[in-house]
Amino acid sequence: MHDRTTEPAACLSEAAELIREFNHVSRPIGPGWEFPGHAYDALGPLARLVGMLPQAIEQAIRPVRHTYEHGRVAVDGGGDPDQAMARLLNTLDRAREHAGRLGAAVNEMHSATSPLGVDLEGVPADEDSDQEHDEAAACGRCRKPFDPTDTRFDGAAQYGTTPWCRSCVDNCHEGSAEHVCVICDPARYGGAR
Numbered sequence: 011m012h013d014r015t016t017e018p019a020a021c022l023s024e025a026a027e028l029i030r031e032f033n034h035v036s037r038p039i040g041p042g043w044e045f046p047g048h049a050y051d052a053l054g055p056l057a058r059l060v061g062m063l064p065q066a067i068e069q070a071i072r073p074v075r076h077t078y079e080h081g082r083v084a085v086d087g088g089g090d091p092d093q094a095m096a097r098l099l100n101t102l103d104r105a106r107e108h109a110g111r112l113g114a115a116v117n118e119m120h121s122a123t124s125p126l127g128v129d130l131e132g133v134p135a136d137e138d139s140d141q142e143h144d145e146a147a148a149c150g151r152c153r154k155p156f157d158p159t160d161t162r163f164d165g166a167a168q169y170g171t172t173p174w175c176r177s178c179v180d181n182c183h184e185g186s187a188e189h190v191c192v193i194c195d196p197a198r199y200g201g202a203r
Contacts, residue, residue, distance in 0.1 A: 022066070025059075046126035047152025047178065053120040054181045060116045063109035071102060124182075124191035128153060149175035151193060 036043060036052070074095070077083050083091040148155045149166075150173035157166040164180040172179065174193055182193040 018069070022070070029059075042154070045128050045153050046123055047149070047154070050120065050123040050126070051152060051177060051181060053116065053123055057113065057116040057120045060109070061113040063113065064106040067105050067109055068102065071098060074098060121191075127151065149173070149178055151175075151178045151191070 032052075042048065074083070078091060078095050083095065085091055085094045149168075152175065154166055154175055154177075156168040156175060158168070160167045160176075163176065165176050167176055168174075169176045169179040172193075174182075178193060182191055
């Protein structure tokens with residue numbers, strides 16, 4: 011949570027830096043970033059972030075509106091403030107519309123990755139037995155090993171007696187109305203509730 015004295019533009023700068031960091035660390039495939047469940051875990055927060063863009067876009071021009079409403083907007087080169095404001099509001103409407111469509115598309119991607127997992131068919135017997143041993147101590151959806159020391163509400167510990175980690179269960183419950191996954195509807199994916 012941010013300090014209320016933080017300048018709003020600094021929050022957006024920090025968010026942009028974190029997205030840049032994600033773009034950097036998500037390029038290589040490796041432990042923690044190799045299975046469909048990992049993509050699902052990334053798309054959930056990304057959908058949430060993108061869903062907040064329309065409001066952020068609108069609020070980003072509040073200082074301009076405030077200054078305009080007080081008759082104090084000046085335009086470089088002596089331009090007309092009314093025309094400049096009309097242009098800004100027109101682009102604001104388009105930006106909010108595009109951000110809304112992007113948010114819907116990323117939510118669809120999140121839902122589309124929900125039923126995806128790892129196919130173990132054809133894995134050699136020795137690998138299969140190792141995998142089965144690993145699966146007993148790993149989430150049945152994302153395949154991340156359970157961490158019994160992780161007590162965060164959305165951590166990597168096993169969720170009660172379910173075969174899921176807390177993070178997968180938490181992401182399942184944050185889904186949209188169209189969301190369906192192996193956790194909330196296991197019968198659909200060949201399992202029992």
